[in-house]
Amino acid sequence: MSKGANIDIVSVSKVYGSTTAVHPISLTIPAATYCCLLGPSGCGKTSTLRMIAGHESLSSGDIRLGNIVVTDLPPARRGTAMMFQSYALFPHLDLVDNVAFSLRMKGVDKTERRARALDMLKLMQMEAYAPRRPAQLSGGQQQRVALARALITDPEALLLDEPLSALDPFLKIRMRAELKKLQTSLGITFVHVTHSQEEAMALADLVVVMNDGRIEQAAPPRDVFERPATAFVARFMGDHNVISGKVTGSDQGMVYFDIPQGGSFAASGAPRETGSTVDVGIRTDHVRIGEAPGHGLGFTGVVSNIEYRGSTVKLSAGGAGIEDFTVIVSDTDFFARPVSVGDAVPLAWDAEDAIVLGRLDS
Numbered sequence: 001m002s003k004g005a006n007i008d009i010v011s012v013s014k015v016y017g018s019t020t021a022v023h024p025i026s027l028t029i030p031a032a033t034y035c036c037l038l039g040p041s042g043c044g045k046t047s048t049l050r051m052i053a054g055h056e057s058l059s060s061g062d063i064r065l066g067n068i069v070v071t072d073l074p075p076a077r078r079g080t081a082m083m084f085q086s087y088a089l090f091p092h093l094d095l096v097d098n099v100a101f102s103l104r105m106k107g108v109d110k111t112e113r114r115a116r117a118l119d120m121l122k123l124m125q126m127e128a129y130a131p132r133r134p135a136q137l138s139g140g141q142q143q144r145v146a147l148a149r150a151l152i153t154d155p156e157a158l159l160l161d162e163p164l165s166a167l168d169p170f171l172k173i174r175m176r177a178e179l180k181k182l183q184t185s186l187g188i189t190f191v192h193v194t195h196s197q198e199e200a201m202a203l204a205d206l207v208v209v210m211n212d213g214r215i216e217q218a219a220p221p222r223d224v225f226e227r228p229a230t231a232f233v234a235r236f237m238g239d240h241n242v243i244s245g246k247v248t249g250s251d252q253g254m255v256y257f258d259i260p261q262g263g264s265f266a267a268s269g270a271p272r273e274t275g276s277t278v279d280v281g282i283r284t285d286h287v288r289i290g291e292a293p294g295h296g297l298g299f300t301g302v303v304s305n306i307e308y309r310g311s312t313v314k315l316s317a318g319g320a321g322i323e324d325f326t327v328i329v330s331d332t333d334f335f336a337r338p339v340s341v342g343d344a345v346p347l348a349w350d351a352e353d354a355i356v357l358g359r360l361d362s
Helices: 045-053 095-105 110-123 139-151 169-186 197-203 221-226 231-237 331-336
Strands: 007-016 019-029 034-038 060-065 080-083 157-161 189-194 206-211 214-219 240-251 254-258 264-268 277-283 298-308 312-319 322-330 344-348 354-357
Touching: 007 045, 019 045, 019 060, 019 214, 034 045, 034 197, 045 080, 045 157, 045 189, 045 206, 080 139, 095 110, 095 139, 110 139, 139 169, 169 189, 169 197, 189 197, 197 221, 206 221, 206 231, 214 221, 214 231, 221 231, 231 240, 231 277, 231 354, 240 264, 240 322, 254 277, 264 277, 298 322, 312 331, 312 344, 322 331
Parallel strands: 034 189, 034 206, 080 157, 157 189, 264 354
Antiparallel strands: 007 019, 007 060, 206 214, 240 254, 240 277, 254 264, 277 354, 298 312, 298 344, 312 322
Protein backbone atom coordinates (compact mmCIF):
# COMPACT_ATOMS: atom_id res chain seq x y z
CA MET A 1 0.00 0.00 0.00
CA SER A 2 1.19 3.53 -0.71
CA LYS A 3 1.34 5.99 2.13
CA GLY A 4 -1.11 8.84 2.37
CA ALA A 5 -0.66 12.30 0.89
CA ASN A 6 -1.43 15.79 2.13
CA ILE A 7 -4.72 17.16 0.84
CA ASP A 8 -4.63 20.93 0.32
CA ILE A 9 -7.94 22.69 -0.26
CA VAL A 10 -7.18 26.24 -1.42
CA SER A 11 -10.00 28.84 -1.55
CA VAL A 12 -12.44 26.20 -2.83
CA SER A 13 -16.10 27.10 -3.29
CA LYS A 14 -19.20 25.49 -4.79
CA VAL A 15 -22.12 27.47 -6.19
CA TYR A 16 -25.30 25.95 -7.61
CA GLY A 17 -27.13 28.70 -9.52
CA SER A 18 -27.96 31.35 -6.92
CA THR A 19 -27.15 29.02 -3.97
CA THR A 20 -23.69 28.89 -2.42
CA ALA A 21 -23.21 25.39 -0.98
CA VAL A 22 -19.59 26.00 0.04
CA HIS A 23 -18.15 29.47 0.56
CA PRO A 24 -14.41 29.79 -0.23
CA ILE A 25 -12.67 27.45 2.26
CA SER A 26 -9.00 26.59 2.78
CA LEU A 27 -7.83 23.53 4.69
CA THR A 28 -4.76 21.30 4.87
CA ILE A 29 -5.31 17.67 5.82
CA PRO A 30 -1.87 16.24 6.68
CA ALA A 31 -0.77 12.93 5.17
CA ALA A 32 -1.93 9.78 7.01
CA THR A 33 -4.48 11.79 9.03
CA TYR A 34 -7.98 10.57 9.89
CA CYS A 35 -10.06 13.69 9.19
CA CYS A 36 -13.78 13.99 9.91
CA LEU A 37 -15.88 16.67 8.20
CA LEU A 38 -18.60 17.25 10.80
CA GLY A 39 -21.75 19.34 10.73
CA PRO A 40 -25.53 19.38 10.34
CA SER A 41 -27.35 18.50 7.11
CA GLY A 42 -26.78 21.09 4.40
CA CYS A 43 -23.56 22.49 5.89
CA GLY A 44 -21.45 21.72 2.80
CA LYS A 45 -19.49 18.72 4.10
CA THR A 46 -20.61 16.23 1.42
CA SER A 47 -20.13 18.80 -1.37
CA THR A 48 -16.57 19.33 -0.08
CA LEU A 49 -15.92 15.57 -0.06
CA ARG A 50 -17.30 15.20 -3.60
CA MET A 51 -15.09 18.04 -4.82
CA ILE A 52 -12.02 16.28 -3.36
CA ALA A 53 -13.14 13.07 -5.12
CA GLY A 54 -13.75 14.79 -8.46
CA HIS A 55 -17.47 13.90 -8.51
CA GLU A 56 -18.33 17.61 -8.21
CA SER A 57 -16.67 20.47 -10.11
CA LEU A 58 -15.20 23.45 -8.24
CA SER A 59 -16.68 26.93 -8.70
CA SER A 60 -13.36 28.44 -7.60
CA GLY A 61 -10.05 27.42 -6.03
CA ASP A 62 -7.78 24.41 -6.30
CA ILE A 63 -7.29 21.01 -4.68
CA ARG A 64 -3.83 19.44 -4.35
CA LEU A 65 -3.09 15.85 -3.45
CA GLY A 66 0.55 15.71 -2.44
CA ASN A 67 2.36 17.86 -5.01
CA ILE A 68 -0.21 17.36 -7.76
CA VAL A 69 -3.03 19.80 -8.53
CA VAL A 70 -5.99 17.47 -9.13
CA THR A 71 -8.64 20.17 -9.67
CA ASP A 72 -9.30 19.21 -13.31
CA LEU A 73 -8.45 15.51 -13.14
CA PRO A 74 -11.21 12.86 -13.40
CA PRO A 75 -11.85 10.78 -10.24
CA ALA A 76 -9.94 7.73 -11.53
CA ARG A 77 -6.72 9.75 -11.97
CA ARG A 78 -6.70 11.56 -8.60
CA GLY A 79 -5.18 8.92 -6.36
CA THR A 80 -8.34 8.93 -4.25
CA ALA A 81 -11.04 6.30 -3.74
CA MET A 82 -14.56 6.99 -2.54
CA MET A 83 -16.83 4.77 -0.47
CA PHE A 84 -20.44 5.80 -0.88
CA GLN A 85 -23.11 5.88 1.81
CA SER A 86 -25.17 3.23 -0.03
CA TYR A 87 -22.04 1.02 -0.59
CA ALA A 88 -23.17 0.73 -4.29
CA LEU A 89 -22.27 -2.97 -4.59
CA PHE A 90 -23.29 -4.87 -7.75
CA PRO A 91 -26.03 -7.34 -6.73
CA HIS A 92 -25.34 -9.80 -9.59
CA LEU A 93 -21.59 -10.19 -8.90
CA ASP A 94 -19.91 -12.27 -6.21
CA LEU A 95 -17.66 -10.51 -3.69
CA VAL A 96 -14.44 -11.17 -5.61
CA ASP A 97 -15.81 -9.61 -8.80
CA ASN A 98 -17.32 -6.71 -6.83
CA VAL A 99 -13.96 -5.91 -5.24
CA ALA A 100 -12.04 -6.45 -8.50
CA PHE A 101 -14.38 -4.29 -10.61
CA SER A 102 -12.16 -1.19 -10.87
CA LEU A 103 -9.17 -3.38 -11.88
CA ARG A 104 -11.34 -4.99 -14.57
CA MET A 105 -12.16 -1.50 -15.90
CA LYS A 106 -8.40 -0.82 -16.07
CA GLY A 107 -7.83 -3.98 -18.10
CA VAL A 108 -5.97 -5.93 -15.42
CA ASP A 109 -5.67 -9.64 -16.21
CA LYS A 110 -8.45 -11.78 -14.64
CA THR A 111 -6.12 -14.03 -12.62
CA GLU A 112 -4.22 -11.06 -11.18
CA ARG A 113 -7.28 -8.99 -10.34
CA ARG A 114 -9.03 -11.92 -8.62
CA ALA A 115 -5.87 -12.66 -6.61
CA ARG A 116 -5.64 -9.02 -5.52
CA ALA A 117 -9.37 -8.97 -4.71
CA LEU A 118 -8.97 -12.05 -2.50
CA ASP A 119 -6.06 -10.34 -0.72
CA MET A 120 -8.29 -7.34 0.00
CA LEU A 121 -11.13 -9.58 1.25
CA LYS A 122 -8.58 -11.29 3.51
CA LEU A 123 -7.55 -7.87 4.89
CA MET A 124 -11.22 -7.26 5.70
CA GLN A 125 -11.62 -10.78 7.18
CA MET A 126 -14.17 -11.56 4.47
CA GLU A 127 -12.35 -14.22 2.40
CA ALA A 128 -14.68 -16.98 3.69
CA TYR A 129 -17.60 -15.15 2.05
CA ALA A 130 -15.90 -14.67 -1.35
CA PRO A 131 -18.43 -16.70 -3.43
CA ARG A 132 -21.45 -14.88 -1.96
CA ARG A 133 -23.51 -12.07 -3.47
CA PRO A 134 -24.07 -8.77 -1.57
CA ALA A 135 -27.70 -9.68 -0.70
CA GLN A 136 -26.40 -12.65 1.33
CA LEU A 137 -24.40 -10.36 3.66
CA SER A 138 -25.23 -8.26 6.72
CA GLY A 139 -24.84 -4.47 6.65
CA GLY A 140 -21.48 -4.62 8.38
CA GLN A 141 -20.21 -7.28 5.96
CA GLN A 142 -21.37 -5.23 2.96
CA GLN A 143 -19.46 -2.29 4.35
CA ARG A 144 -16.27 -4.32 4.56
CA VAL A 145 -16.68 -5.36 0.92
CA ALA A 146 -17.23 -1.73 -0.12
CA LEU A 147 -14.05 -0.80 1.77
CA ALA A 148 -12.11 -3.57 0.06
CA ARG A 149 -13.32 -2.38 -3.35
CA ALA A 150 -12.27 1.20 -2.59
CA LEU A 151 -8.85 0.19 -1.25
CA ILE A 152 -7.89 -2.19 -4.07
CA THR A 153 -6.91 0.80 -6.24
CA ASP A 154 -4.13 1.57 -3.71
CA PRO A 155 -5.32 5.15 -3.10
CA GLU A 156 -3.39 7.87 -1.30
CA ALA A 157 -6.66 9.06 0.25
CA LEU A 158 -9.89 7.21 1.05
CA LEU A 159 -13.04 9.34 1.07
CA LEU A 160 -16.02 8.07 3.11
CA ASP A 161 -19.51 9.56 2.86
CA GLU A 162 -21.37 8.79 6.13
CA PRO A 163 -20.17 5.16 6.01
CA LEU A 164 -21.73 4.15 9.36
CA SER A 165 -25.16 5.76 8.99
CA ALA A 166 -26.95 2.56 7.85
CA LEU A 167 -25.65 0.41 10.71
CA ASP A 168 -27.29 -0.36 14.06
CA PRO A 169 -25.80 1.33 17.16
CA PHE A 170 -23.76 -1.67 18.35
CA LEU A 171 -22.31 -2.37 14.90
CA LYS A 172 -21.49 1.34 14.46
CA ILE A 173 -19.24 1.24 17.52
CA ARG A 174 -17.53 -1.94 16.32
CA MET A 175 -17.01 -0.63 12.79
CA ARG A 176 -15.66 2.66 14.18
CA ALA A 177 -12.88 0.74 15.87
CA GLU A 178 -12.19 -1.25 12.69
CA LEU A 179 -12.03 1.88 10.51
CA LYS A 180 -9.55 3.54 12.86
CA LYS A 181 -7.42 0.38 13.05
CA LEU A 182 -7.48 0.05 9.24
CA GLN A 183 -6.45 3.68 8.70
CA THR A 184 -3.59 3.36 11.19
CA SER A 185 -2.30 0.11 9.66
CA LEU A 186 -2.54 1.34 6.03
CA GLY A 187 -1.10 4.78 6.80
CA ILE A 188 -3.27 6.51 4.20
CA THR A 189 -5.31 9.68 4.56
CA PHE A 190 -9.00 9.13 5.46
CA VAL A 191 -11.59 11.89 4.97
CA HIS A 192 -14.89 10.88 6.58
CA VAL A 193 -18.16 12.85 6.43
CA THR A 194 -20.47 12.54 9.44
CA HIS A 195 -23.15 14.45 11.32
CA SER A 196 -22.39 12.52 14.53
CA GLN A 197 -20.27 14.37 17.09
CA GLU A 198 -19.54 11.11 18.91
CA GLU A 199 -18.32 9.44 15.71
CA ALA A 200 -16.02 12.34 14.84
CA MET A 201 -14.56 12.49 18.36
CA ALA A 202 -13.94 8.73 18.42
CA LEU A 203 -12.27 8.50 15.01
CA ALA A 204 -10.59 11.72 14.00
CA ASP A 205 -7.11 13.14 14.40
CA LEU A 206 -8.53 16.30 12.82
CA VAL A 207 -12.16 17.42 13.25
CA VAL A 208 -13.42 20.02 10.75
CA VAL A 209 -16.70 21.54 11.97
CA MET A 210 -18.72 23.05 9.12
CA ASN A 211 -21.80 25.27 9.17
CA ASP A 212 -23.59 27.04 6.33
CA GLY A 213 -20.81 26.25 3.84
CA ARG A 214 -18.00 27.56 6.04
CA ILE A 215 -15.39 26.00 8.32
CA GLU A 216 -16.07 27.07 11.91
CA GLN A 217 -13.11 25.18 13.41
CA ALA A 218 -10.47 22.68 12.28
CA ALA A 219 -8.57 21.16 15.19
CA PRO A 220 -7.85 17.91 17.08
CA PRO A 221 -10.95 16.52 18.83
CA ARG A 222 -9.84 17.51 22.32
CA ASP A 223 -9.35 21.14 21.24
CA VAL A 224 -12.80 21.20 19.63
CA PHE A 225 -14.33 19.74 22.80
CA GLU A 226 -12.47 21.84 25.36
CA ARG A 227 -11.87 25.07 23.40
CA PRO A 228 -14.67 25.53 20.85
CA ALA A 229 -13.75 28.37 18.48
CA THR A 230 -17.25 29.78 18.00
CA ALA A 231 -20.72 29.74 19.57
CA PHE A 232 -21.89 27.40 16.80
CA VAL A 233 -19.18 24.82 17.61
CA ALA A 234 -19.90 25.10 21.35
CA ARG A 235 -23.63 24.49 20.77
CA PHE A 236 -23.21 21.82 18.09
CA MET A 237 -20.74 19.74 20.10
CA GLY A 238 -23.21 19.94 23.01
CA ASP A 239 -20.65 20.20 25.80
CA HIS A 240 -20.88 23.96 26.44
CA ASN A 241 -23.71 26.28 27.37
CA VAL A 242 -23.54 29.52 25.39
CA ILE A 243 -24.48 32.87 26.95
CA SER A 244 -24.48 35.99 24.79
CA GLY A 245 -24.46 39.58 26.04
CA LYS A 246 -22.92 43.07 25.91
CA VAL A 247 -19.51 43.76 27.43
CA THR A 248 -19.61 46.08 30.46
CA GLY A 249 -15.88 46.02 31.20
CA SER A 250 -12.60 44.04 31.30
CA ASP A 251 -10.13 43.63 34.14
CA GLN A 252 -7.18 41.31 34.95
CA GLY A 253 -7.95 38.66 32.34
CA MET A 254 -11.70 38.76 32.97
CA VAL A 255 -14.46 40.07 30.71
CA TYR A 256 -17.71 41.23 32.35
CA PHE A 257 -20.99 41.30 30.44
CA ASP A 258 -24.75 41.67 30.88
CA ILE A 259 -27.35 39.63 29.05
CA PRO A 260 -30.50 41.32 27.66
CA GLN A 261 -32.81 39.63 30.20
CA GLY A 262 -30.91 41.05 33.15
CA GLY A 263 -28.18 38.69 34.39
CA SER A 264 -24.56 39.82 34.86
CA PHE A 265 -21.71 37.39 34.19
CA ALA A 266 -17.94 37.09 33.85
CA ALA A 267 -15.59 35.03 31.68
CA SER A 268 -11.86 34.56 31.28
CA GLY A 269 -10.55 36.23 28.13
CA ALA A 270 -8.68 39.09 26.53
CA PRO A 271 -10.12 42.62 27.01
CA ARG A 272 -13.13 43.44 24.83
CA GLU A 273 -14.52 46.78 23.82
CA THR A 274 -17.26 47.98 26.20
CA GLY A 275 -20.64 47.66 24.50
CA SER A 276 -19.50 44.99 22.02
CA THR A 277 -21.36 41.68 21.73
CA VAL A 278 -19.72 38.65 23.30
CA ASP A 279 -20.48 34.89 23.27
CA VAL A 280 -19.27 32.88 26.26
CA GLY A 281 -19.07 29.09 26.52
CA ILE A 282 -19.45 27.31 29.90
CA ARG A 283 -18.61 23.60 30.23
CA THR A 284 -21.75 21.64 31.13
CA ASP A 285 -19.78 19.10 33.18
CA HIS A 286 -17.86 21.73 35.18
CA VAL A 287 -20.94 23.37 36.73
CA ARG A 288 -21.45 22.67 40.44
CA ILE A 289 -24.87 22.41 42.07
CA GLY A 290 -25.68 23.83 45.50
CA GLU A 291 -22.62 26.05 45.78
CA ALA A 292 -22.85 29.85 46.07
CA PRO A 293 -21.29 31.32 42.90
CA GLY A 294 -18.45 33.85 42.77
CA HIS A 295 -18.95 37.26 41.13
CA GLY A 296 -20.50 36.64 37.70
CA LEU A 297 -19.65 32.93 37.84
CA GLY A 298 -23.07 31.39 38.36
CA PHE A 299 -26.71 32.06 39.18
CA THR A 300 -29.67 30.54 40.98
CA GLY A 301 -31.73 28.45 38.59
CA VAL A 302 -35.03 26.61 38.73
CA VAL A 303 -34.72 22.98 37.63
CA SER A 304 -36.99 22.26 34.63
CA ASN A 305 -35.89 18.74 33.67
CA ILE A 306 -33.79 15.84 35.00
CA GLU A 307 -32.49 12.95 32.87
CA TYR A 308 -30.77 9.95 34.43
CA ARG A 309 -28.05 8.68 32.06
CA GLY A 310 -26.38 5.96 34.07
CA SER A 311 -22.97 7.30 35.06
CA THR A 312 -24.19 10.91 34.76
CA VAL A 313 -27.34 12.95 35.32
CA LYS A 314 -28.34 15.80 33.03
CA LEU A 315 -30.23 18.75 34.53
CA SER A 316 -31.87 21.64 32.71
CA ALA A 317 -32.45 24.88 34.59
CA GLY A 318 -33.41 28.50 33.94
CA GLY A 319 -32.79 31.75 35.79
CA ALA A 320 -31.07 35.18 35.68
CA GLY A 321 -32.51 35.68 32.21
CA ILE A 322 -31.22 32.33 30.90
CA GLU A 323 -34.01 30.07 29.62
CA ASP A 324 -32.23 26.75 29.18
CA PHE A 325 -28.94 25.95 30.94
CA THR A 326 -27.53 22.40 30.97
CA VAL A 327 -25.62 20.81 33.85
CA ILE A 328 -24.01 17.35 33.69
CA VAL A 329 -23.13 15.86 37.08
CA SER A 330 -21.93 12.40 38.10
CA ASP A 331 -24.60 10.06 39.39
CA THR A 332 -22.68 9.84 42.70
CA ASP A 333 -22.77 13.61 43.23
CA PHE A 334 -26.40 13.90 42.17
CA PHE A 335 -27.74 11.15 44.43
CA ALA A 336 -25.65 12.37 47.38
CA ARG A 337 -27.67 15.64 47.23
CA PRO A 338 -30.63 15.02 44.90
CA VAL A 339 -32.82 17.85 43.60
CA SER A 340 -36.24 17.77 41.96
CA VAL A 341 -37.95 19.56 39.09
CA GLY A 342 -39.15 22.95 40.38
CA ASP A 343 -36.34 23.31 42.97
CA ALA A 344 -34.36 26.55 42.99
CA VAL A 345 -30.64 25.66 43.18
CA PRO A 346 -27.43 27.71 43.10
CA LEU A 347 -25.22 26.88 40.09
CA ALA A 348 -21.53 27.83 40.11
CA TRP A 349 -18.44 27.42 37.93
CA ASP A 350 -14.81 28.53 37.87
CA ALA A 351 -13.53 31.43 35.77
CA GLU A 352 -11.42 29.13 33.56
CA ASP A 353 -14.56 27.15 32.67
CA ALA A 354 -16.21 30.24 31.13
CA ILE A 355 -14.37 31.13 27.92
CA VAL A 356 -14.93 33.95 25.45
CA LEU A 357 -15.75 32.41 22.06
CA GLY A 358 -14.68 33.76 18.69
CA ARG A 359 -16.91 34.82 15.82
CA LEU A 360 -16.43 33.97 12.15
CA ASP A 361 -17.20 37.59 11.24
CA SER A 362 -14.80 39.05 13.81
